[in-house]
Amino acid sequence: MPLIVTGSIGIDSVQAPTGAAEDVLGGSCVYFAAAASFFTPVRLVAAVGDDFPPHFMDTFRRFRIDLAGLERRAGSKTFRWRGKYHENMNQRDTLSVELNVLAESLPPVPHQFRDSEYIFLANTHPAGQLDLLANFPHRKLAVADTMDLWIETQRPTLLELLTKIDGLVLNDSEAVMLTEELNIIRAADKILTMGPKFVVVKKGEHGSLLIHKDGEIVLPAFPARQVIDPTGAGDSFAGGMMGCLAATGDLSLTGLRRAMAYGTVVASYNIEAFSLERMKQIEKSHLDERYLKFQRMMAL
């Protein structure tokens, strides 16, 4: 089943103890779409400015991404993010962020995308997420990601979004911020009372968990000896997860568990290089192989 995503497309600059990357392709829906495209065709709705480097398009073409909803907007500038990772690679500082085209309206949804059944609202302004969601009357599964910035500054809009989606994906620190509950499991319980049927909490190198009214899923991360750039780990996790769900249509706890494990595996590749460089080098067979390895590491 085709999966549609909106979110940010960015020009990123990253400093890390492992090196630096200046003006590389990034953004939540880029990482998401590339990761999901290993499992299912992906439709993208997002805008860039007229400063968007044309050669970035080659990366999109490497993956199964339908770009009919990608608008290059004259007179606007592309979203930019500059960040720096700490020595331990688990924490980062945002050095600067320019919303630019992200603060404007979304491009129209192409007519041929309106039958989309699997919707992912990658991290972007919740008003844009709500706008996009309204276009898909036949949706089977709508999941959103969010971040600290929107929790702090757009809480009412975010709370409205929560009543309209099936699942929310967010970091552990964001779950705490949204609910003011320090225990992650209880924070997730509280988010379920705000609307979604399930919540996925991403814990970076510590894995992920899902709280659903019918049960819980806990998964470690795939152990990584070499982390080059954690940027996009959460988005590629969500991409692998949603791609797998859209491909199988299995929304049971078993299906969600398999999807989260595939998300974990895609993310573990993504962090092995800056930008999307590592995902560009792999095929679905690499994911299947590492999935089996992951399975063996924790099979009880």
Place this chain on the structure above:
Amino acid sequence: MPLIVTGSIGIDSVQAPTGAAEDVLGGSCVYFAAAASFFTPVRLVAAVGDDFPPHFMDTFRRFRIDLAGLERRAGSKTFRWRGKYHENMNQRDTLSVELNVLAESLPPVPHQFRDSEYIFLANTHPAGQLDLLANFPHRKLAVADTMDLWIETQRPTLLELLTKIDGLVLNDSEAVMLTEELNIIRAADKILTMGPKFVVVKKGEHGSLLIHKDGEIVLPAFPARQVIDPTGAGDSFAGGMMGCLAATGDLSLTGLRRAMAYGTVVASYNIEAFSLERMKQIEKSHLDERYLKFQRMMAL
């Protein structure tokens, strides 16, 4: 197979956002022995001072612990620890520690304990750990725990110990401290070069991982909605793990994985109350039940 353990027996005082406990039974080998005793009989070699409250003996008797190696030493004082947990329950400050009898020599190993095949050197002075280890020529598996204090102050003795044991159990921050390697997996790789055949890294609420020359194991923690007192979580994890290994004799990666999962489950009970109060209330059947629940949460 009987399992033998040495380590600390303590009088603990704990402050946490969930309450406080003054002068309660604690210590690494107490939590360990209680947890292990659900799986196999446990032999204990350790000393307390003449200030050790007699009613603490009732707790030992609740579990399958052979106390022939427990010495009540006249003129000595019991080890004492006072700590305070932060708001998030993941970090704690040691407010005071009195080594007392821990700084003296270990009691002699009772003759009938010398055939022990499974040895656990719970967290205590590495000289005491080395001393005890020398008593068991027929050992099949010797595993030690350690802590930041010994890594900082007793490094040569600790490094000697590492050449004589099969496995090391330690926290993530301790693995970093021991190896000066920030990546946990590479830190564990480095510890393997120091002697042990496997290293188990405990990550508290984030689970645990094992690095072995033949493979890796990663497990999340059991999701806990209510953490009352994390004291002894690592020791009860190790107790459940070693108890399971001694009971089954299965030292394969599959056996180690099952043992770590049982350790995870015992620890998840232990943190539900202060001191050993929660472990006193449960039976092996509770562990089996939660083990199945844990298995279902991550079965791929």
